[in-house]
Structure formats: C-alpha cells, structure tokens
Amino acid sequence: MNVYAADAKRYETMKYRRCGRSGIMLPEISLGLWHNFGAVDSADNGEKILLHAFDRGITHFDLANNYGPPPGSAESFFGTMMEKNFRPYRDELVISSKAGYGMWSGPYGDFGSRKYIVSSCEQSLRRMKLDYVDIFYHHRPDPDTPLEESMGALDHLVRSGKALYAGISNYKPPEAERAFKILRELGTPCLIHQARYSMLDRWVEGGLMDLVGREGVGTILFSPLAQGLLTDRYLDGHIPAGSRASKGVFLKPERLTDAMMKKLNALNTVALERGETLARVAIKWLLRDERSTSILVGASSVAQLDDNLLALEGSPLSEAELVKIETILRLPE
16 A cells, blocks of 8 residues: 655745734645545545646645535545555645535535534534544624624634634625624634636725725635636537536536637737736736735646646736737627
8 A cells, every 4th residue: 555745845836825914824725525435526626636736835734514516425435545544744734624515414414603613613524534623614694693703702712622713704894894893802813715806707806905904814716617617618609518518507508608718818818928828927927916815726636626726826917918818708608
C-alpha cells in the first residue's frame, strides 16, 4: 500500500491572501466539494483531485453538510481521505463546512435554529473524522429565526472548540452587516463571507464588497465560471451531452441565447489575445479586486483543476483589458 507524501514544493507557486483583518491566509484558489465527490462519483478520481490540489498548494477544502449526492456523502468521502492521506497534514489545512439547507426530516433539519446549526456541525465532524473544522458557516439567512440565535450558535461552536472561525454565506448586505455586528459583540468576529460572483453575476458589487472591505471580513467567491458558461464549452452555441445545461438543473439551456453567445465569444476573444482560456481570464478578473480573498472552484478532473490554476500565472489583466471586458459585460444578454 502506497503512503501519500505531499509534494515538498507545494508552497512554491501558490499565492495566498490575508482573509480580511484576520491572521488567516487562504490560497487564491480553493477547492470546493459541492460536485464530483459524492457517493455517486468515482472515489479514485476524487482522491486524485484532492491529493493533486494539496500538492499544488491548495490548503483550503470547502464542504457543506448537504454536499453529495446523497447529502452528507461528500463529507464522508473527505473523512476517508482524512484518515487515509491527510491526517499528518491536518495543521496545514483549512477545512470548512456549512449548515443552512435541508439535511434531515422534521422541523430541526433546515435553516438557522441553534439546534440545527450545532447538530449539523457535530454530524459534519463525525463524517469528516475531525475534532474541529477551521471555518463553520451559516449557509443562508433564515427569515423565521432571529439572527441573534443563528449567530449565537456560530459563537457557541467557536467557544466550544468545534470550529476555529465563524463565517456566513449568501447573505445580502443588510443581513450581513447585522450578522457582523452581532458576532463582533459576542466576541467571535466573522472571518469570511462566501458569495456567488462572476462576470455574469455581479450582485456583490451592489454593496457587499464595500461592506466586507470596511468591516475587515474576507470573501471567498463561488461559481466563478457561472456554472460553466465562462468556459469554452458553449461557445459554438451547442449544448454538450452531460454538461450542466444539458441537465437543466443549475444552468438552464434557455440562458444560451444569441445575445449571450455574442457576449461569451467576445470575452473569449479577449482571452485568446492573451493566449489564455476564457475560464482563466474569468478567474483573473475576480482576483483583480484585493478584497477577493480566494476563488472557490470545483473540478471533475486533475486536468480541469490545473487549467484553473493556470489563472494564477502570467500577468494580471491590464487596465485596457479591464475596460474592454467591462464594455462587453454591458452588452445585453
């Protein structure tokens, strides 16, 4: 049986950014286990991706209680990897999980009650075979539970040693500002906000990025490639078999309008002029903002992960390129 030994040069090429005003540094690209690591997926392939990620300096693995499918299975898979490969490197890893979406039957398995958040964290720790997670998030606001209760649960998890830091995800600016204030007053300041952001989904520019910058909170940005739209997969206007658009779950095929194709191909031209792929440019574009702590990518293969990591190489986007991209992004969809 081969024993995994991490690449001795793993920290030489990865770049790290400080998470808000905290002491934590995160890699500019982190790996999310939302897809491709559940019980329905190849365990051998998942293992190759995780080990390669760490060998490339990705120290942050992002999970949630409901990742799979089925829910919980991504955490269980990670627990197997923890025991098999990562135990000697635990202190080099930042492992996060979340609670906030439906996880089990009955009135206590969803949203934001103290009971649900605390129970979810305890279940996640058992699945991942961990004593603690580095970050535990409330995954979404709960319209029916007082924010003080949800944030108080995160504070409890930190004070009980089950999490080192507290985070929130999918909070709009007014809710996020209240959450930051509550956590700060409790003595457990919010480390990080996880939000969806891409060239094609810019809602965080409506106040959230200004807020986290002002409050000293880090950001980790998910869906940077807009569910695959910001890749070369759909540039010819066709929907490949097995793609997300073909399944119509996370990416609706009706989004692939003629206007959208025009916009994507114009963005691709900018990438080609740089000698890069559209996906790499989409990630570079997010990293243009120093308030972007880390970009959260998924991967179905080692090759796909490596292509995303190439976004960290070469020159950043120039002012002229940023202006050109902005002009394209203002085209109607």
